[in-house]
Amino acid sequence: MGGYIAKRVGQALLVILLAYTAVFLAVQALPNDPVTIFLSADASADPATIAQMKAYYGYDQPQIVQYLDQLGGLLTGDFGYSLSSGSAVSTRIGEVIGSTLTLAGSAFALAILMAVVLTAAASLSRSSRVRNAMLNLPPLMISVPVFWLGLVLLQILAVQLGVMSLFPDGSLLSLAVPIIVLAIHLSAPIAQVLIKSVQEVNRQPFVDVLRAKGASESWIFYRHTLKNAVPSALSIAGITVGTLLAGSVITETVFARAGLGQLVLQAVTVQDIPLVQGLVLLTAATFTAVNLFVDLIHPKLDPRIITAHAGSPRALAA
Amino acid sequence: MRTKHLVIKTAALLAAAGLTLTACGGSSSATGASSAPSKAAESETPVEGGTFTYAEVTPINNWQTQAARFYEKANVLNSVLDRLTYFDVESGKLVGWIASDFSANKSQTEFTFTIRDGVTFSDGTDLDAEAVQKNLDALGLGIKSAQIQPNVDFAAYKSSEIVGKNKVKVTLERPDANFLRATSSVTAGLVSPGTLKLDNAGQTAISKIVGSGPFVFESEKADEEVIFTSRDDYAWAPQSAANQGDAYLEKLVIKYLPEVAHRAGAAQSGQVDLVRGLQPVDEGVLSAGGGQVLAAQGVDLTTNHAAIRIGSGKLDDPKVRQALQVGIDRQALKDTVLSDSYVIAGSILNHQAPGFVDLSAELGYDPEKSKSLLDEAGWSVGADGIREKDGKKLEVTVASSNNSVVIKPAFELIEQQWRQIGVQLVNRAADNSFLTNAMVDDQIEFFGTRQFAYGGLGPVYAPATNNQTLNADKELNALFTREQAATSEDEHLKLVEKEQRELVLDKALTLVLWDEVQVYGANKDAHVDFTSGTAPIFQGAWKING
Numbered sequence: 001m002g003g004y005i006a007k008r009v010g011q012a013l014l015v016i017l018l019a020y021t022a023v024f025l026a027v028q029a030l031p032n033d034p035v036t037i038f039l040s041a042d043a044s045a046d047p048a049t050i051a052q053m054k055a056y057y058g059y060d061q062p063q064i065v066q067y068l069d070q071l072g073g074l075l076t077g078d079f080g081y082s083l084s085s086g087s088a089v090s091t092r093i094g095e096v097i098g099s100t101l102t103l104a105g106s107a108f109a110l111a112i113l114m115a116v117v118l119t120a121a122a123s124l125s126r127s128s129r130v131r132n133a134m135l136n137l138p139p140l141m142i143s144v145p146v147f148w149l150g151l152v153l154l155q156i157l158a159v160q161l162g163v164m165s166l167f168p169d170g171s172l173l174s175l176a177v178p179i180i181v182l183a184i185h186l187s188a189p190i191a192q193v194l195i196k197s198v199q200e201v202n203r204q205p206f207v208d209v210l211r212a213k214g215a216s217e218s219w220i221f222y223r224h225t226l227k228n229a230v231p232s233a234l235s236i237a238g239i240t241v242g243t244l245l246a247g248s249v250i251t252e253t254v255f256a257r258a259g260l261g262q263l264v265l266q267a268v269t270v271q272d273i274p275l276v277q278g279l280v281l282l283t284a285a286t287f288t289a290v291n292l293f294v295d296l297i298h299p300k301l302d303p304r305i306i307t308a309h310a311g312s313p314r315a316l317a318a
Numbered sequence: 319m320r321t322k323h324l325v326i327k328t329a330a331l332l333a334a335a336g337l338t339l340t341a342c343g344g345s346s347s348a349t350g351a352s353s354a355p356s357k358a359a360e361s362e363t364p365v366e367g368g369t370f371t372y373a374e375v376t377p378i379n380n381w382q383t384q385a386a387r388f389y390e391k392a393n394v395l396n397s398v399l400d401r402l403t404y405f406d407v408e409s410g411k412l413v414g415w416i417a418s419d420f421s422a423n424k425s426q427t428e429f430t431f432t433i434r435d436g437v438t439f440s441d442g443t444d445l446d447a448e449a450v451q452k453n454l455d456a457l458g459l460g461i462k463s464a465q466i467q468p469n470v471d472f473a474a475y476k477s478s479e480i481v482g483k484n485k486v487k488v489t490l491e492r493p494d495a496n497f498l499r500a501t502s503s504v505t506a507g508l509v510s511p512g513t514l515k516l517d518n519a520g521q522t523a524i525s526k527i528v529g530s531g532p533f534v535f536e537s538e539k540a541d542e543e544v545i546f547t548s549r550d551d552y553a554w555a556p557q558s559a560a561n562q563g564d565a566y567l568e569k570l571v572i573k574y575l576p577e578v579a580h581r582a583g584a585a586q587s588g589q590v591d592l593v594r595g596l597q598p599v600d601e602g603v604l605s606a607g608g609g610q611v612l613a614a615q616g617v618d619l620t621t622n623h624a625a626i627r628i629g630s631g632k633l634d635d636p637k638v639r640q641a642l643q644v645g646i647d648r649q650a651l652k653d654t655v656l657s658d659s660y661v662i663a664g665s666i667l668n669h670q671a672p673g674f675v676d677l678s679a680e681l682g683y684d685p686e687k688s689k690s691l692l693d694e695a696g697w698s699v700g701a702d703g704i705r706e707k708d709g710k711k712l713e714v715t716v717a718s719s720n721n722s723v724v725i726k727p728a729f730e731l732i733e734q735q736w737r738q739i740g741v742q743l744v745n746r747a748a749d750n751s752f753l754t755n756a757m758v759d760d761q762i763e764f765f766g767t768r769q770f771a772y773g774g775l776g777p778v779y780a781p782a783t784n785n786q787t788l789n790a791d792k793e794l795n796a797l798f799t800r801e802q803a804a805t806s807e808d809e810h811l812k813l814v815e816k817e818q819r820e821l822v823l824d825k826a827l828t829l830v831l832w833d834e835v836q837v838y839g840a841n842k843d844a845h846v847d848f849t850s851g852t853a854p855i856f857q858g859a860w861k862i863n864g
Contacts (some may be wrong), residue, residue: 086519162587
């Protein structure tokens with residue numbers, strides 16, 4: 001077990017280092033250095049100031065020095081300076097990360113809940129029409145674009161009915177609506193995999209044994225089937241973190257919310273490359289961390305994963 | 319069972335959404351454009367008090383004075399920072415503001431400002447000659463220790479000194495007839511000497527900037543809103559302002575509405591009193607719904623145009639450039655891509671700019687003339703319909719930033735129009751990363767843009783600062799230099815007129831499109847005017863029902 005954890009953590013760190021290197025190389029491949037690119041949006045950049053700014057931010061150093069300097073900075077939590085605001089990249093991220101965590105965290109929790117409810121309804125309902133409806137809901141949910149749903153809800157609730165604000169004003173509705181919009185999109189793939197996986201588990205002989213023993217359907221579902229079906233849904237949930245971050249860009253723009261998604265958009269628009277760099281790295285690190293977490297709790301849910309790694313005869317037998 | 323209801327509700331909601339969208343689309347086209355804007359004109363007595371909410375298109379993170387060259391910053395900073403002078407659109411004259419009086423020497427190299435008495439910054443320090451002198455230095459020379467660039471309109475700045483009580487004298491390296499006008503720009507806004515001592519992050523943070531304007535920072539929520547409070551003791555508005563006292567409004571709230579589709583609805587429903595960046599297609603929707611569509615003319619700016627660079631050799635013959643100039647159907651551009659809020663360009667200067675010459679008679683759409691000019695220049699139609707000369711195709715490229723919502727569709731239409739005269743346009747408009755290099759690359763034939771041009775064309779086209787045509791025509795350089803050194807108003811205007819004829823007709827170094835305008839959406843109860851730089855004047859704004 002210890003070896004497994006060490007290996008996974010090591011791999012995660014390597015992925016982050018590779019992500020950093022890729023981002024660094026991508027920036028080097030740009031036609032100009034970040035300062036020149038940023039200031040050129042102004043059409044009137046003063047060469048002396050550009051040179052002075054480049055020196056100040058370290059962009060006049062040889063590439064290998066920049067690579068190591070920035071890497072060293074990252075290890076101490078220094079992401080460099082955002083050119084568009086003059087403040088540290090970490091400060092800019094810190095200002096808005098709370099808003100994104102609230103949105104993304106709640107949407108993720110709601111998405112899991114929705115997926116479980118959908119799966120339960122699809123598996124337990126006595127009416128075959130309800131079961132079929134539930135099976136067809138996830139494809140519908142993933143087909144509805146996040147921005148469209150957001151625009152339509154705001155058009156109805158904020159503009160036509162006037163019951164909510166177009167801006168985040170701290171009211172329950174202005175928080176709940178974006179969360180729901182994002183959760184609907186997010187829960188679809190999780191629900192799809194969970195339903196599929198439940199169906200597979202249901203076909204296994206032990207379920208028949210339970211039924212023969214007189215166990216009720218819901219008891220079988222919650223105590224046995226769901227437990228066995230969760231690991232595959234968990235892997236998908238880990239991957240949807242990517243969808244979650246992409247969805248945040250759109251949701252935050254539509255709902256005029258501050259946040260990382262909105263920040264990415266601004267940074268790209270004004271060509272604030274150090275800020276883009278910081279955000280890309282943060283995203284890569286989050287993605288890696290979540291998937292690492294999924295990898296680490298997997299064996300807890302399904303011990304066969306570890307034993308299969310060990311190549312033991314028992315694992316092979318299973 | 320609960321889930322069953324959810325399905326039904328979801329389906330009902332989606333259906334309702336579809337209906338609602340159809341419904342509002344239908345009503346707008348039925349009613350067409352209303353006369354709502356004129357309501358604002360019949361001003362009643364201003365109402366005191368109230369909170370005014372203004373939505374910008376993108377969050378603002380750099381509030382440093384020189385960075386106010388971008389609309390989103392200038393629109394707000396205009397009400398936070400005062401300037402030495404103010405350009406009064408109505409009279410077309412520069413009037414006093416923080417400088418109660420100003421004058422220039424005969425050769426336009428020395429300017430003396432008399433600083434108004436009794437003006438203070440919001441932190442209580444005096445806005446006196448000393449504070450002005452420090453600001454002028456920061457604008458003219460930049461602040462190296464805080465990585466702040468000099469103001470581009472102060473390119474000729476040499477030094478300034480305090481001469482006698484309340485008088486500051488600026489000395490320039492070379493004559494600049496447009497310098498005075500540039501002191502009216504938001505990018506020449508005055509901040510307290512304490513602000514000038516802050517580091518880069520400090521000088522760009524609205525919470526730390528101290529100005530003398532009618533509104534003072536109260537609080538902010540990063541990337542969501544900034545709240546300003548009216549300054550009760552404000553008593554130094556521009557000489558031409560109707561309201562000489564403090565703002566009628568109690569509070570000013572700046573919000574951001576990045577989603578363009580919500581802007582008309584936000585103004586109509588009263589969730590904001592004013593919003594910038596209304597799309598042409600939303601103008602009818604808003605006025606039909608009872609809101610106001612307000613077009614703020616960019617008097618301080620050139621028209622929207624495509625500046626020509628001749629490095630690729632394809633456009634070095636003036637005849638080819640003249641062919642392209644009359645190969646654009648500007649009326650079609652207005653009818654399809656723009657709206658009634660946009661005025662077709664009559665020159666490189668906009669219609670209200672001092673010295674504007676109306677050249678529209680010679681800018682009429684004439685594809686036949688284009689074709690014969692291109693034939694004369696030796697470009698003959700090739701097998702694919704595109705003209706060729708010496709094995710080179712007449713394929714030209716345009717680059718522009720994405721700052722204007724209409725620039726890309728505009729060039730898409732021009733691309734179609736030019737096909738008919740055998741010219742292939744590669745449309746790279748609204749591509750910022752392409753522009754980065756294209757801006758200084760004379761191989762890329764067109765730079766689609768509009769520029770602040772305070773007073774004349776010298777600041778934009780003179781050799782030292784010409785980022786437009788990149789000095790495509792050396793002969794013209796002397797003309798722009800002479801304009802900047804003009805010593806009388808008459809002489810200046812004459813030279814500006816000659817410049818326009820040369821740039822637009824004789825040399826055809828710029829393809830002029832439409833006057834610069836910023837289209838705002840306002841609630842029916844809002845009353846607001848705009849500066850010559852298209853910024854809302856919140857000091858004079860008010861709303862019915864406070």
